Amino acid sequence: MQTRKLTLIAGATMMALSANTAWAEKITLTVASFPSFDAAVTAAIPLYKKINPDVEIKLVSLAYNDHHNAMTTALATNSNLPDVMGVEADYMGRFANSSGLYDLRQAPFNSGEIEAKFSPFAVPLAAGEKGQLSGMPADIGPGAMFYRSDIMEKAGVSVEDLTKDWDSFIEAGVKVREVTGQYMMSNVQNIVDIVIRSGIEDGGGVYFDAEGEILVESERFQEAFRLAKKAREAGLDGKIAAWSNEWSEGLRRGDIAVEFMGAWLGGHLANWIAPDSAGDWATANLPNDSWASWGGSYYAIPKSTEHQAEAWEFITFMTTNKEMQLLAFEEIDAFPALIEAQDGPFFDQPLPYLGGQKARLQYKEAAAQIPAISVNKLDPVAKQVIADALESVLERDVAVDKALADAAKLLKRRARRK
Structure with a gap:
């Protein structure tokens, strides 16, 4: 061939x-x-x-x-x-x-x-x-939501429950946790990564606008942190880092019910992460009509x-x-x-592994919807600053407003040094 x-x-x-x-x-x-x-x-x-x-x-x-x-x-x-x-x-x-x-x-x-x-x-x-x-x-x-269809069926959760909006997704996660004991996701950081990239117009930036103004106190970040805190307090994530041994084992054993990732994860699941789980996994677009690239x-x-x-x-x-x-x-x-x-x-x-879904058409749709986001040379710095701010909210119960305000101040200092 x-x-x-x-x-x-x-x-x-x-x-x-x-x-x-x-x-x-x-x-x-x-x-x-x-x-x-x-x-x-x-x-x-x-x-x-x-x-x-x-x-x-x-x-x-x-x-x-x-x-x-x-x-x-x-x-x-x-x-x-x-x-x-x-x-x-x-x-x-x-x-x-x-x-x-x-x-x-x-x-x-x-x-x-x-x-x-x-x-x-x-x-x-x-x-x-x-x-x-x-x-x-x-x-x-192009981003996709991979989920265990067998676990969702057992918990009485529909695809619509998962994709309607983020609060609906979290409510579905509570059902999954209560009925099956599985974690809904590997880490709530995934929610933040998607939400802070949602609703951006072509040419806009994630952390900085075209003039270099800092955006981390915007509604996008407020909402992302709120949802992450809500999901963590509900016990929905395993606090597991992607690509760790614990992560791949969790996906293989079915201990993690959902993973947000690029379309290529389907191939990884089928070929080396969970090859024995053919038919148990399915895919859908991201919740709340979100479009993101991995x-x-x-x-x-x-x-x-x-x-x-x-x-x-x-x-x-x-x-x-x-x-x-x-x-x-x-x-x-x-x-x-x-x-x-x-x-x-x-x-x-x-795709037999995904229960016969024509998933590549879904990936194509996502690719056409993802905004053309501009990059800033300080984006890697901002990414780490926001990750630290999220940890302060989740692990030390710092208020979301304060955590993001502190992050903005830190980024202003870093920008001046650059």
């Missing part, structure tokens, strides 16, 4: 790329990535070699944290940089203002000519404060590369080729950032 797909992709792209394949000597393009984003590169290498026989792709992959720490150090020291750098969305926001990465909106890249091809919310996440673009989106993580992956080009043209050609191949984008979706559940690739028979297929 994969060989046939690669042949089709080669036929579709050969004419467009053939003019660039007549290089005089062999070139090795080093691509640095991380699991499972690296699997898309692995799948692409045979095809890319067929189209560009004079270009060798050397894939260097490290564990998620090790890779991004290595890239952070490499950018700071301008050493040991690859020709193409894979970057997860959270780090892309941090790297967006890096002087070590090319601005892809400038010549010779001119990414502005193709940016409209991607989900609108994906591109701004890689944009710097001066409008420069440091990465091209390869995949996105991560995504980007490609960036360090200025130190000696193969600027080849690096750009490889990136555009990985991000703007419809068949390549769909292949990555099929191989690693990487939902395509390319709008053209968000359609076709693959999306209509029922």
